Amino acid sequence: MELASGYVALSRSAGFVTSSSSCHFPALVSSSFSGIFSHSSSSSSVRCRRNVVEILEQRGLVESIAGESLKKACDEKPIKVYCGFDPTAESLHLGNLLGIVVLEWFQRCGHETVALLGGATGRIGDPSGKSAERPVMDEATIEKNTQGIQALLTEILQQKAVVLNNYDWWKEFSLLEFLRDVGKFARVGTMVAKESVKRRLALEEGISFTEFTYQLLQGYDFVHLYKSNGVSVQIGGSDQWGNITAGIDLVRKLLQRDDAYGLTFPLLVKSDGTKFGKSEGGAVWLSSKFLSPYHFYQHLFATPDSDVIKMLRMLTFVELEEIEALEKSMSEPGYVANTAQRRLAEEVTRFVHGEDGLEEALKVTQALAPGSTTTLDWTAIEAISKDVPSCTLDSSIVVGPVVDLCVSCGLAPSKAVARRLIKQGGIYMNNAKVDDERLLVAESDIIDGKMLLLSAGKKNKMVVRIG
Numbered sequence: 507m508e509l510a511s512g513y514v515a516l517s518r519s520a521g522f523v524t525s526s527s528s529c530h531f532p533a534l535v536s537s538s539f540s541g542i543f544s545h546s547s548s549s550s551s552v553r554c555r556r557n558v559v560e561i562l563e564q565r566g567l568v569e570s571i572a573g574e575s576l577k578k579a580c581d582e583k584p585i586k587v588y589c590g591f592d593p594t595a596e597s598l599h600l601g602n603l604l605g606i607v608v609l610e611w612f613q614r615c616g617h618e619t620v621a622l623l624g625g626a627t628g629r630i631g632d633p634s635g636k637s638a639e640r641p642v643m644d645e646a647t648i649e650k651n652t653q654g655i656q657a658l659l660t661e662i663l664q665q666k667a668v669v670l671n672n673y674d675w676w677k678e679f680s681l682l683e684f685l686r687d688v689g690k691f692a693r694v695g696t697m698v699a700k701e702s703v704k705r706r707l708a709l710e711e712g713i714s715f716t717e718f719t720y721q722l723l724q725g726y727d728f729v730h731l732y733k734s735n736g737v738s739v740q741i742g743g744s745d746q747w748g749n750i751t752a753g754i755d756l757v758r759k760l761l762q763r764d765d766a767y768g769l770t771f772p773l774l775v776k777s778d779g780t781k782f783g784k785s786e787g788g789a790v791w792l793s794s795k796f797l798s799p800y801h802f803y804q805h806l807f808a809t810p811d812s813d814v815i816k817m818l819r820m821l822t823f824v825e826l827e828e829i830e831a832l833e834k835s836m837s838e839p840g841y842v843a844n845t846a847q848r849r850l851a852e853e854v855t856r857f858v859h860g861e862d863g864l865e866e867a868l869k870v871t872q873a874l875a876p877g878s879t880t881t882l883d884w885t886a887i888e889a890i891s892k893d894v895p896s897c898t899l900d901s902s903i904v905v906g907p908v909v910d911l912c913v914s915c916g917l918a919p920s921k922a923v924a925r926r927l928i929k930q931g932g933i934y935m936n937n938a939k940v941d942d943e944r945l946l947v948a949e950s951d952i953i954d955g956k957m958l959l960l961s962a963g964k965k966n967k968m969v970v971r972i973g
């Protein structure tokens with residue numbers, strides 16, 4: 507593992523550090539940080555008085571630490587920590603959520619956080635963890651992606667984090683200034699030895715000068731944030747180690763300060779060992795524009811038993827004792843299947859999509875459960891319509907024989923099939939079984955005059971909107 511010279515990499519595994527409940531930064535408790543050291547009413551959102559690094563270690567959220575005294579520094583006074591996000595897509599995904607969760611832990615322990623948008627670095631492309639050059643993004647895409655990610659970070663972190671964009675300082679930095687003020691302090695030998703560069707140099711394609719310089723851009727961000735915002739800690743996924751230590755080196759050389767630290771967390775992987783990302787397809791997007799809260803909830807609900815406890819530790823703020831009790835109960839008789847998954851899905855959906863998003867996810871889950879008889883209202887159907895096929899029909903077509911409607915909305919290929927399905931008890935309107943093939947759909951069946959839900963069998967659904 508590469509090290510920023512003079513720094514120690516402390517690899518941790520989850521769960522072996524004993525907890526300390528001593529109160530930190532006592533002088534601040536009663537003033538600007540009042541309220542931080544208390545338990546909130548919900549057991550799932552605990553404001554803690556413990557050392558944030560210890561908490562992260564116990565939850566399996568520490569891969570390596572650069573800087574022996576980080577833990578002590580976190581005890582002494584509130585510090586500022588940052589995590590960067592390059593705008594490589596319009597939304598972040600479940601893997602990126604770890605960085606947000608770690609920032610939130612720092613917040614909850616009384617520290618301050620900065621979420622950095624990589625408006626500049628996104629134009630260069632981080633070679634970390636990549637086996638080929640990143641495609642150059644056009645300005646419009648970078649702008650759209652930056653806005654999408656900014657909105658997401660602000661929403662999830664509820665305006666508690668300061669959100670900055672590194673384009674704001676890079677756009678005014680001339681090449682000459684960069685080479686003289688930053689480049690002069692960077693050693694090519696150290697840069698070439700970074701894992702991200704070594705791996706690419708070993709391949710035929712090699713690495714462009716542009717991506718080779720990426721570590722200096724991220725490194726200088728740390729210098730800038732240290733100088734102008736007092737940020738002394740950078741966090742990131744384990745693949746960010748080289749960039750983070752590059753920043754610590756630059757802080758030492760440019761600012762003659764040795765109190766900059768780094769902390770990396772392990773990459774979140776699926777049960778098959780592949781990482782939650784966006785290249786491998788099926789990204790679990792955090793933005794509801796790309797994945798509805800219902801589908802997001804369902805992804806988490808589908809976590810296998812073998813991973814659910816680890817995910818609860820890493821992705822939620824549920825207390826460890828509660829998670830341990832849940833783990834124990836899973837092997838006991840009487841355990842209701844998926845209790846742990848339900849808790850995971852609820853907690854993470856609430857964190858990402860808020861109470862309203864969770865409510866929507868639960869409503870749709872309930873309404874779409876095979877054979878559900880949930881009474882539907884307009885908001886439930888509206889929520890469902892994001893997740894099941896829908897069509898728009900004139901009310902004159904909707905009102906009339908249900909058999910006709912089954913055909914006109916595309917749920918059944920013919921009236922004969924629709925009749926047979928009704929005889930078999932397989933057609934539902936607004937989750938109520940249709941038991942007479944002669945049934946006429948009335949105006950009153952159209953919920954709020956806007957839509958109705960038809961189902962054929964347990965899984966085939968169609969939202970019919972009135973156009």
Ligand SMILES: Nc1ncnc2c1ncn2[C@@H]1O[C@H](COP(=O)(O)OP(=O)(O)OP(=O)(O)O)[C@@H](O)[C@H]1O
Pocket residue numbers: 592594599600601602604605632634635742743744745746772773774775781782783784785786
């Ligand atoms: N599964 C993950 N677990 C933890 N952190 C992750 C995960 N995936 C990405 N990250 C963090 O988010 C940063 C940005 O991710 P990056 O854009 O490099 O790749 P990605 O979004 O995972 O996409 P891809 O799937 O294309 O590799 C990474 O450097 C990494 O630190």
Ligand SMILES: N[C@@H](Cc1ccc(O)cc1)C(=O)O
Pocket residue numbers: 589590591592622623624627632672723724725727728746749
């Ligand atoms: N390199 C990080 C993003 C980042 C950008 C700038 C920074 O200063 C820090 C982090 C990534 O790929 O996700």
